[in-house]
Amino acid sequence: MRDFILGIPKAELHVHIEGTLEPEMLLTLAARNGIEIPYKSADEARAAYQFHNLQSFLDIYYLGARVLIHERDFHDLTWAYLERAAAENVRHLEIFFDPQTHTDRGVDFDTVVTGIHGALTAAESTLGISSKLIMCFLRHLNAKSALETLDQSLAHKDKIIGVGLDSSEVGNPPSKFTAVFDAARDHGYLTVAHAGEEGPPEYIIQALDLLHARRIDHGVRCVEDESLLKRLRDERIPLTVCPLSNTKLRVFDTMQDHSIRRLIDEGLVVTVNSDDPAYFGGYVGANLIAVQQAFDLTREEIFQLARNSFAASFLSDDQKTKRISELDSWYADHA
Secondary structure, eight states: OHHHHHHSOEEEEEEEGGGGOOHHHHHHHHHHHTOOOSOSSHHHHHHTOOOSSHHHHHHHHHHHHTTOOSHHHHHHHHHHHHHHHHHTTEEEEEEEEOHHHHHTTTOOHHHHHHHHHHHHHHHHHHTOOEEEEEEEEETTSOHHHHHHHHHHHGGGTTTOOEEEEESOOTTOOGGGGHHHHHHHHHTTOEEEEEESSSSOHHHHHHHHHTSOOSEEEEOGGGGGOHHHHHHHHHTTOOEEEOHHHHHHTTSSSSGGGOTHHHHHHTTOOEEEOOBSHHHHTOOHHHHHHHHHHHHTOOHHHHHHHHHHHHHTSSOOHHHHHHHHHHHHHHHHHHO
16 A cells, blocks of 8 residues: 555645755755754754644744755755655645745845746656646735735746745634735736634635635644535535644644544545645655555545545646546556
8 A cells, every 4th residue: 555655646735845844954054054053963853843833833944944045955955855756656746935934034035936946847857747836925924025025926927826825824814815815816826825724714714715715725624614614525625635744733633533534525625745744754655644544545545635636736627637647547557
């Protein structure tokens, strides 16, 4: 089953590129850029990756991001993730990046996006991985900052397909960013939003009704609202679920407590993703393996999750058909 999970063609739709910063690269970039960090070894850094909620993770996440300074840093970070994804037969990626994390430190927006995009472009020809780039607004900052970031992004609309919303969810409802998302859609951006991770089901409803989110990132607390659960199923709104992240951040105490089993049983468009894999203990394959082991998922259920990942993507209809056809052929040979 492990080989089946790692080998099946799949897409990843919820991964923060800054969250792929492995301890070894953290130390390398810190040394390269003369940045002082509180860890002397990769093991020491990894030992610090113990969290009790989202904020305790974000504190370390933003500390790590300080080592990203130059275009080469963002390129190297992205390329390292792409190689890991290719090894798990990820065929399409939709990657989040947080420009405010960097521009607030004085790093130019152009530096960030050019470094990431360069690696993504190279991966298409070298690794056969297609990709889309989604810019997230930090919800703990104000809407004015998000609007300024939106303006900075317009020079790179050829590289960025959509906008999202991440960072500290509790106390920062989607409604805070209604005007920003309206402006983003006016500029032609697609919209997604983190909602219903630590925040209540009402945040998912706001993300749908006010931000017009095409996908909900996480969304695992939707099971607390039966009418919302029905809406997500009836309207075929995808959820980009990140199981290891949810248990690492104590949204659920154990994987067996996770709501994903019910989400699958209810017929929702569930996808499995890694979120911030360097911090949460595994890339997309490890997340699928953890869910499979916790709930004894069948090969057919793993296949459906992989199919959902392509169907929920922002690929064109023709590209989706091609990727799903490739998946179907692979499954026919490995079922």
